[in-house]
Amino acid sequence: MSLYGWIVLALSVGGTTGSLIWCFARVIRNLGKTDRLHATTDLDPHDADL
């Protein structure tokens, strides 16, 4: 396999595997947490679902 082939393989497989691991790590880290990041409209005091 040529160098380009290895680069394509590494980027594709590494990219998809890496993004899955990164996403899952964040999901697991936040399991059960109630505080949320990046929220812009979280300030409804009447919200019954809190």
Place this chain on the structure above:
Amino acid sequence: MASRKKDSWGSSLGVILAVTGSAVGLGNFLRFPGLAAKYDGAAFLIPYFLALFFLGLPIAWSEWAMGRFGGQQGYNSCPGIFRSIWKNRLAPYLGVLGLIVPVVIYMYYLWIESWCLGYAWKYLTSQMSLGMDPATYTTHFTSFVGLQTDGDFLAHGFSLPVICLLACVILNFFLIYRGLSGGIEKVCLWGMPLLVICALLVLVRVLTLGTPDPTHPERNVLAGLAYMWDIRGGLAGLLHSLSNAEMWMAAAGQIFFSLSVGFGVVINYSSYLKKRDDIALGSTTAVAGNEFCEVSLGGLITIPAAFLFLGAAGTVGGTFGLGFQTLPLVFAHMPAGQLFGFLWFFLLFIAAITSSLSMLQPAIAFMEEGLDLDRRGSVSLLGFITLMGTGIVVWFTKDLAALDAMDFWVGSFCIFILATIQTFLYGWVLGVKRGREELERGALLPIPRIFDFVIRYVSPVYLLTVFVIWLHQKGAENLEAIRTQPSVRIALFFVAAVFILFLLLIARAVRVWRIREERKP
């Protein structure tokens, strides 16, 4: 809105795995590698990843947002969710596609699922030692499915293929009856890790085969990987491949179907989330999970394995040819092939059942919330409808005519229409501002600002362009099939009947919803 006890997910991990399980199917392990091999390996990945970022991911985000938005208004089904987003009398009727698409796909997907179960059973019980002649595997598949004449599949009474089909029917309805968290979520929580373990075992086997046949030294692991991943013909070859419009179409189609966007399932699943549950990270993780299974597992296993034993000729044959004829021949050549054949078909079975389960939930949600049926009633009614459809598919088996017709007109055509409607609803009716508020509430991941522009302008244009060219390429032959094949006409007549039935049920549901709204203080 509803007085019934509301179904819900047990955990955020559960919903992510359920959506991933719905998306991961045979296409990840068979269709994607087949297309990549057909369209010059690495060259295919450029339009593939562009379609992921400009079509798949934005539509997935918008579906999750619309689903949770509808869920907060008390709706879990597509007709109800569309009605909550768009205050137009037509809106709930457009949602019929969100019911008909998964229900009809279920009718034939169940049969394919039973093939995977049957093949896995045959490997487990050492009944798949058919020798090294490729024709034997073709004959075996033809006989297993009953491809030669209509009615052949059912002609042999309680044969293994029929028993497997019945087992899949019972298993699906047993699990769906157990509800969202007790059935679908539990299956996916166990099934998805099991699927990945099976795939990793097969992957390790394939990558450690070296040069299995010394008489063919050119067929080695590196050459197999190169066939899938290398840029054929250098930069000039890459540019030549990229000028192929058909490849761009195939890549967009693969992303679109692989992620199950426009399917009616994601919008239903996300409607069970709570108001402040994260959807940004959840949807992105589900997409990442699907891509991992497709690119990292499917891309490293299927084509390299076929190339190792059969050379380039072994990498063609379409999804069913590659999966049920070529790969069994590959396992026959492979050391410990019976074990790895079992693992492979068992993982395909898990991928299939996590998908088929998801296809029933949208219609069940609609029957529960719109017709006030309980779980038992809605599962029974849906079971009756889908069994009739599956009956038609497994009767008209000659050249898979009924299956292909349903797959084209519902599994492709209607999905395009539904995705276009959803993109329009999100970008232009709900609006990107309200949509973003929905996405960002409880978000554990920032969604890039450019998404608003992409979902409003780029995705619809991309989608419609792909749709028009795809229809131009495939429409004529499928219209011709309706004209010439009675089995296709019967299958589509049944689909039309189910379509009308659901429209009538939606009309009744709308009346029920109106009365409830009028009674509200």
